Structure formats: C-alpha cells, structure tokens
Amino acid sequence: MxxxxxxxxxxxxxxxxxxxxxxxxxxxxxxxxxxxxxLQHEITTYAAGRTDSGVHARGQVVNVKTQKxxxxxxxxxxxxxxxxxxxxxxxxxxxxxxxxxxYSAVARRYRYFIGQRPLAVMRRFVWPxxxxxxxxxxxSCAARIVGEHDFQSFCKVEAEVDHYRxxxxxASWIQKDGLVVFDITANRFLxxxxxxxxxxxxxxxxxxxxxxxxxxxxxxxxxxxxxxAAPAKGLFLEEVFYD
Amino acid sequence: MxxxxxxxxxxxxxxxxxxxxxxxxxxxxxxxxxxxxxLQHEITTYAAGRTDSGVHARGQVVNVKTQKxxxxxxxxxxxxxxxxxxxxxxxxxxxxxxxxxxYSAVARRYRYFIGQRPLAVMRRFVWPxxxxxxxxxxxSCAARIVGEHDFQSFCKVEAEVDHYRxxxxxASWIQKDGLVVFDITANRFLxxxxxxxxxxxxxxxxxxxxxxxxxxxxxxxxxxxxxxAAPAKGLFLEEVFYD
Numbered sequence: 001m002x003x004x005x006x007x008x009x010x011x012x013x014x015x016x017x018x019x020x021x022x023x024x025x026x027x028x029x030x031x032x033x034x035x036x037x038x039l040q041h042e043i044t045t046y047a048a049g050r051t052d053s054g055v056h057a058r059g060q061v062v063n064v065k066t067q068k069x070x071x072x073x074x075x076x077x078x079x080x081x082x083x084x085x086x087x088x089x090x091x092x093x094x095x096x097x098x099x100x101x102x103y104s105a106v107a108r109r110y111r112y113f114i115g116q117r118p119l120a121v122m123r124r125f126v127w128p129x130x131x132x133x134x135x136x137x138x139x140s141c142a143a144r145i146v147g148e149h150d151f152q153s154f155c156k157v158e159a160e161v162d163h164y165r166x167x168x169x170x171a172s173w174i175q176k177d178g179l180v181v182f183d184i185t186a187n188r189f190l191x192x193x194x195x196x197x198x199x200x201x202x203x204x205x206x207x208x209x210x211x212x213x214x215x216x217x218x219x220x221x222x223x224x225x226x227x228x229a230a231p232a233k234g235l236f237l238e239e240v241f242y243d
Numbered sequence: 244m245x246x247x248x249x250x251x252x253x254x255x256x257x258x259x260x261x262x263x264x265x266x267x268x269x270x271x272x273x274x275x276x277x278x279x280x281x282l283q284h285e286i287t288t289y290a291a292g293r294t295d296s297g298v299h300a301r302g303q304v305v306n307v308k309t310q311k312x313x314x315x316x317x318x319x320x321x322x323x324x325x326x327x328x329x330x331x332x333x334x335x336x337x338x339x340x341x342x343x344x345x346y347s348a349v350a351r352r353y354r355y356f357i358g359q360r361p362l363a364v365m366r367r368f369v370w371p372x373x374x375x376x377x378x379x380x381x382x383s384c385a386a387r388i389v390g391e392h393d394f395q396s397f398c399k400v401e402a403e404v405d406h407y408r409x410x411x412x413x414a415s416w417i418q419k420d421g422l423v424v425f426d427i428t429a430n431r432f433l434x435x436x437x438x439x440x441x442x443x444x445x446x447x448x449x450x451x452x453x454x455x456x457x458x459x460x461x462x463x464x465x466x467x468x469x470x471x472a473a474p475a476k477g478l479f480l481e482e483v484f485y486d
Binding site: 009011080085086088090117119120123125 | 253323328329331333360364
C-alpha cells in the first residue's frame with residue numbers, strides 16, 4: 001500500500017472546519033471528493049490538526065493510502081485543478097507506510113493575527129480589535145506557558161482526552177506590518193486551546209485581567225476560569241513537524 | 244465650506260470599480276451612501292485614482308465637501324460602522340478648501356502581486372502564475388521606464404487624454420514572502436497602464452518576448468504592440484502623495 005502525504009493551504013471562512021459534518025462543507029469532504037475522482041476508489045484522509053469552523057491553514061498535513069500508481073506530480077496538478085479555489089495543495093510526496101499525519105507529528109505551529117485598525121483587505125484573516133494592547137504583559141503570559149503544563153483551563157469542556165498536559169516549545173507575541181501576531185509551537189493542542197489562550201492574553205494586554213490572575217487561571221484547571229475564546233477567523237495552522 | 248480628506252482601503256473583488264456605474268456595486272456609491280446618511284445632504288466625492296473593476300486599494304484618497312460641523316473622529320467611526328466590510332476608512336482629516344484628491348495629487352504608488360504557487364488564502368489579491376520568471380530581465384524593463392516617457396502603448400485605446408506622457412519616479416520588481424511584486428510610483432497613470440506594463444514585463448520575464456522587443460513596444464505608441472493586461476485582482480493602489 002502506498003502512503004501519500006499532502007500539504008494544504010485553505011481559507012477556512014466558508015468551511016465548517018476540517019472534519020466531515022452532516023450540516024456543511026468541510027475541507028476533508030472536498031479533499032476526499034477530489035482524491036476519489038482521481039484515484040477512483042473510496043478515500044479516507046487523516047489530518048494533523050482537525051481545525052475548527054472558520055480556522056485557516058497554510059501548512060495542514062494530510063495522508064492518504066492508495067494502491068494506484070499515480071506519480072506525486074500528476075496527483076498534485078490534478079488536485080489543484082479539481083479543488084475549489086479556497087483549498088490549494090502545496091506539495092505531494094510519497095512517505096513510508098507507517099507515516100500518519102496526526103500520530104507521527106511531533107509538533108504543530110499556530111499563528112493568530114490581531115488587527116488594531118479597520119481592515120477590508122485582510123478582513124477574513126484577522127481579528128479586528130481597537131483596544132491598545134501591552135505586548136509586554138502579553139509576552140509575560142506567553143513566557144509563562146512555555147514548557148510542560150496542564151492546559152485544562154484553555155480546553156473546551158466537551159473534549160474527550162486522557163490528560164491536558166502539553167509541551168509548549170515556543171510562544172511569543174510580536175508586532176508585524178501593523179498587526180499583532182501570536183506564534184505558538186507545541187507537541188499537541190487541546191480543542192479550542194489557542195483561541196482560549198489568545199482571548200485570555202488579550203484581556204491581560206488590554207488591562208482587563210491583571211497579570212497575576214493569569215497564574216490563577218492556569219492553576220484553576222477549569223475552562224470558565226479563563227477568558228473568552230478569540231474568534232476563529234484570526235487563527236492559522238501554519239506548520240506541522242515530523243521526525 | 245469644509246473639505247474632508249478620507250483615506251480608504253478596499254477589497255475590489257466584488258466591486259465594478261471606484262466609479263458609480265449603472266450596472267453594479269461601486270466603491271463610490273457605497274461611500275457616498277454612508278456619507279449622505281451621516282451628513283444628511285447629497286454627496287459628491289472625488290478620488291485620487293479611479294480604480295477599475297476588481298482592483299484593490301490600501302491607500303485610496305477621497306475628498307468631500309460639507310457644511311456640517313461633525314468632528315473628523317466621529318465621522319471616521321460612523322463611516323466604519325455603516326460601510327460594508329469590504330471597504331474601511333483608515334483616516335479622516337480636515338484639509339484646506341482648495342484640496343482636491345485627484346488634482347492636488349503629485350504622485351501615486353501602485354503594487355502588483357504575482358504568486359508562483361497555488362494559493363487559497365491570498366487568492367483574491369494575487370495573480371497565480373506558474374511560469375518561472377527572470378527578475379533580472381523584468382527589472383531591466385522596469386529601469387527602462389523610469390523617467391518621463393510616452394506610455395501610449397500601455398494605455399487602453401478608448402482613453403480620452405491630451406497626451407500620454409508620465410513621469411515614472413520609481414519602478415522595480417522584488418521577491419517577497421514567496422511572491423513576485425512590482426512597485427511603481429508616477430505622477431499620473433493612464434487607463435490600464437499598470438496592468439499592461441505588468442503583462443508585458445511578465446512576457447519578457449518568462450522568455451516569451453525578448454528584452455529588445457520591450458524597447459520596440461515603447462516606441463510603437465500603440466496598445467496592440469504591448470502584451471496582454473495582467474488581471475485586475477493582483478493590483479493595489481497603495482498610496483497617493485500630496486505636496
């Protein structure tokens with residue numbers, strides 16, 4: 001059995017998210033439809049990050065198994081010809097049979113974009129926020145979460161997981177091209193984690209939540225201790241790392 | 244009479260262009276509708292660059308006259324609350340009565356974005372082009388047009404103008420974040436000029452038109468000598484300069 005790794009970019013605005021849902025258009029469904037048309041058999045894909053409704057990707061990784069002899073370059077071209085214009089295949093490569101986009105991943109990197117002025121051109125990809133923000137305090141929060149910690153306070157309550165520990169390798173806020181950008185790399189992410197972290201850190205940055213409370217929110221280990229989730233539209237799955 | 248200068252950003256995708264048209268949604272119409280609702284009188288606006296259908300702006304300048312006493316900050320907020328989400332007002336300021344967004348402008352800067360891979364996120368703002376391009380040859384073309392020249396070969400034939408001379412202050416191609424970007428600043432632009440220049444220079448960059456022919460195209464002084472116009476979606480009016 002051949003195993004094919006696809007790297008994807010998508011504009012999540014008009015999707016119900018990565019995963020197939022009964023009630024709307026998913027990235028997985030569009031991808032599997034195109035793959036089935038080319039490979040002429042039923043398709044199941046696995047994605048590194050099951051992005052929520054409205055979340056974008058510039059480096060989602062997916063794998064698919066097939067016995068068809070199609071060459072990666074031909075599959076790449078055909079995919080981009082068949083897919084709708086809000087999904088693009090960036091690369092296609094053959095990988096060892098044991099490779100699994102989700103379980104083989106050792107880390108993922110997400111980015112969140114905040115705009116501090118009215119936006120028209122980038123409106124689908126940025127959370128417009130007119131507060132002035134203290135990047136110093138937001139970076140204190142970011143520094144606090146680096147390392148292995150329990151992130152239950154930043155996880156949607158309905159999530160079914162064994163434990164809430166994540167190893168955060170990098171987290172920081174920067175200002176770039178008039179935007180405020182959060183970068184985070186971790187071995188795993190809980191459901192809703194980046195958006196809950198961003199919403200809570202923004203509360204600190206705008207002076208609504210004192211920095212000392214951020215510490216209390218982490219140790220509380222319950223979602224209602226943290227701030228509101230930031231909107232999906234500012235979030236991108238940027239990159240997935242493998243050994 | 245007070246004179247108000249507005250700086251605008253817009254996503255031109257779903258507009259028939261700047262100018263009011265009988266057959267579609269124009270930026271001017273949306274802007275005048277919002278202004279009329281706030282200022283409670285009939286409105287006529289003047290824009291620095293009458294962008295074509297599908298062309299975007301990140302620094303369009305418009306002026307409007309009124310006798311109403313509204314302060315610029317209040318007008319700014321109200322405008323952004325009323326305008327559709329593909330137009331944003333970046334700034335509002337009071338200017339001397341003789342200021343005219345179009346006739347007072349001494350230069351405009353446009354940018355054109357080409358993407359050399361499949362794109363989903365930026366698909367509304369980039370011309371996707373899978374040719375490999377020689378930036379060296381394209382920059383030779385760019386250097387050739389700097390200074391005062393006759394641009395009739397790059398002007399739509401129906402344009403009603405006295406003469407075709409433009410003073411190009413800057414023109415260059417760069418590679419940035421995986422995109423190929425053309426930057427041009429001139430005292431004036433003829434109708435369709437940037438898109439005709441980009442289309443023609445791309446023909447040189449991909450080896451379809453020899454560089455020597457670029458010289459012949461300029462001196463021909465007729466539109467059919469030049470290459471096809473590049474699509475509107477990659478073009479942005481970036482900035483307008485005043486003394």
